[in-house]
Amino acid sequence: xxxxxxxxxxxxxxxxxxxxxxxxxxxxxxxxxxxxxxxxxxxxxxxxxxxxxxxxxxxxxxxxxxxxxxxxxxxxxxxxxxxxxxxxxxxxxxxxxxxxxxxxxxxxxxxxxxxxxxxxxxxxxxxxxxxxxxxxxxxxxxxxxxxxxxxxxxxxxxxxxxxxxxxxxxxxxxxxxxxxxxxxxxxxxxxxxxxxxxxxxxxxxxxxxxxxxxxxxxxxxxxxxxxxxxxxxxxxxxxxxxxxxxxxxxxxxxxxxxxxxxxxxxxxxxxxxxxxxxxxxxxxxxxxxxxxxxxxxxxxxxxxxxxxxxxxxxxxxxxxxxxxxxxxxxxxxxxxxxxxxxxxxxxxxxxxxxxxxxxxxxxxxxxxxxxxxxxxxxxxxxxxxxxxxxxxxxxxxxxxxxxxxxxxxxxxxxxxxxxxxxxxxxxxxxxxxxxxxxxxxxxxxxxx
Numbered sequence: 013x014x015x016x017x018x019x020x021x022x023x024x025x026x027x028x029x030x031x032x033x034x035x036x037x038x039x040x041x042x043x044x045x046x047x048x049x050x051x052x053x054x055x056x057x058x059x060x061x062x063x064x065x066x067x068x069x070x071x072x073x074x075x076x077x078x079x080x081x082x083x084x085x086x087x088x089x090x091x092x093x094x095x096x097x098x099x100x101x102x103x104x105x106x107x108x109x110x111x112x113x114x115x116x117x118x119x120x121x122x123x124x125x126x127x128x129x130x131x132x133x134x135x136x137x138x139x140x141x142x143x144x145x146x147x148x149x150x151x152x153x154x155x156x157x158x159x160x161x162x163x164x165x166x167x168x169x170x171x172x173x174x175x176x177x178x179x180x181x182x183x184x185x186x187x188x189x190x191x192x193x194x195x196x197x198x199x200x201x202x203x204x205x206x207x208x209x210x211x212x213x214x215x216x217x218x219x220x221x222x223x224x225x226x227x228x229x230x231x232x233x234x235x236x237x238x239x240x241x242x243x244x245x246x247x248x249x250x251x252x253x254x255x256x257x258x259x260x261x262x263x264x265x266x267x268x269x270x271x272x273x274x275x276x277x278x279x280x281x282x283x284x285x286x287x288x289x290x291x292x293x294x295x296x297x298x299x300x301x302x303x304x305x306x307x308x309x310x311x312x313x314x315x316x317x318x319x320x321x322x323x324x325x326x327x328x329x330x331x332x333x334x335x336x337x338x339x340x341x342x343x344x345x346x347x348x349x350x351x352x353x354x355x356x357x358x359x360x361x362x363x364x365x366x367x368x369x370x371x372x373x374x375x376x377x378x379x380x381x382x383x384x385x386x387x388x389x390x391x392x393x394x395x396x397x398x399x400x401x402x403x404x405x406x407x408x409x410x411x412x413x414x415x416x417x418x419x420x421x422x423x424x425x426x427x428x429x430x431x432x433x434x435x436x437x438x439x440x441x442x443x444x445x446x447x448x449x450x451x452x453x454x455x456x457x458x459x460x
Contacts, residue, residue: 369395
């Protein structure tokens with residue numbers, strides 16, 4: 013039995029294969045493009061390494077694409093066969109269990125398996141990051157924070173300590189501890205200069221606390237933390253665009269959209285979420301985005317039956333609504349109804365808040381703003397559970413508020429704006445400032 017960079021046991025007996033496994037871990041922690049290359053080298057060199065197949069399956073499920081479920085199942089079968097042929101450590105068996113739990117519709121079971129690994133191996137940064145990632149998909153910010161805080165002491169002086177601080181920074185931000193999040197993220201960058209997740213956590217802080225100048229400088233001055241990334245670098249560009257939007261620099265936002273956010277016109281749900289939410293924010297500010305919606309809608313209408321993540325589906329719906337794809341919107345609505353009737357962790361999210369949110373987006377796209385407000389406001393208490401971050405879900409907050417303003421629901425809308433400000437530590441960004449000004453103006457105009 014050998015030990016990897018996480019100071020945890022692996023059933024590998026060749027130093028060269030262990031080196032590839034360690035390189036995979038480093039790349040995964042840094043959102044690097046080489047992650048699948050290194051994992052492929054491990055599986056080619058150690059075809060009976062169960063944990064490697066489990067990693068392939070779990071990483072496939074994280075992609076949130078229906079067609080990759082078959083890849084994950086095949087990897088799961090290979091992992092089970094490898095365990096039967098050669099055994100494996102408790103850590104490896106728990107990884108295989110985690111994959112099986114998620115394949116059976118219980119991502120919370122996958123988290124439980126990872127947490128069980130961390131009881132025995134609190135230095136296992138890889139398992140901690142996977143638990144972190146699945147909790148992110150489920151919108152479990154509190155769980156993300158407690159999980160990473162449980163292993164922080166074990167990572168003091170650890171080779172991967174910087175990435176743990178980056179994860180901690182993100183969880184602190186998502187639970188409203190903005191000053192502590194900023195400090196943790198910056199500390200992580202000093203220990204792991206390629207920690208894109210930690211850098212992006214600090215960018216979240218500056219977005220939530222309306223400090224766009226700080227955020228733009230952070231991103232521009234730390235290119236080495238994110239320019240090596242897979243498509244996560246587009247998400248960092250997205251954050252930069254949000255910060256410029258808060259400064260009212262819509263021309264720069266459009267240039268970032270065209271030159272970076274959509275430089276690769278993929279239908280990866282994360283890339284689609286970046287794109288659709290950014291265009292919607294621009295449109296809410298009165299910016300005409302032209303035919304950009306059509307490119308996204310062409311891709312989104314092929315994903316109406318995907319059904320892996322409500323977060324992804326709602327962003328597809330943004331494109332379908334903005335581009336007027338009524339047939340595809342109907343298909344998505346009907347599929348939501350079918351999924352909501354099923355049992356399980358993910359169908360429960362479709363039922364609530366998914367259906368109400370989808371109905372609200374449909375109503376918004378059709379100009380039925382009072383109905384859009386009612387539906388989106390009804391979905392609002394449960395939106396955390398669709399996953400993503402506060403910053404990502406804020407597009408739906410903005411649409412709810414603007415629907416309320418357009419419907420003349422001044423008092424109810426003001427309440428939402430005040431709640432949004434409170435959750436941002438009292439910070440007033442451009443969006444809140446302009447919408448409160450609109451409410452003040454509306455109250456000065458006598459009713460007709």
